[in-house]
Amino acid sequence: MVEADPLVRAARNGFLATILLLVAIGGYQFATGGTVTTPVVATWVVAVLTFYASKYYYRRRDDGS
Structure with missing residues (x-):
């Protein structure tokens, strides 16, 4: 897989942003309500x-190529 591919980098960055957002929302919910929805x-x-x-x-x- 080509590491410099813009589509792969965009997908990786979007996935990281989603995970960071989930951590923030889950942490906030747990801190304020004691549970996560x-x-x-x-x-x-x-x-x-x-x-x-x-x-x-x-x-x-990658193994099959």
Whole structure:
């Protein structure tokens, strides 16, 4: 995979921004209410699954080339 590809860098930066936003929102909710709402937890699950699916896909694709 080409590291300098602008699309890959944009996707990586967008994913990082999403994770940082989730940390901020989840931390705020936990600090103020003592719990984290279901949509935030569901978004965490989707983000983690996306990360591992992408990692698996690109590792498999790099090995097959």
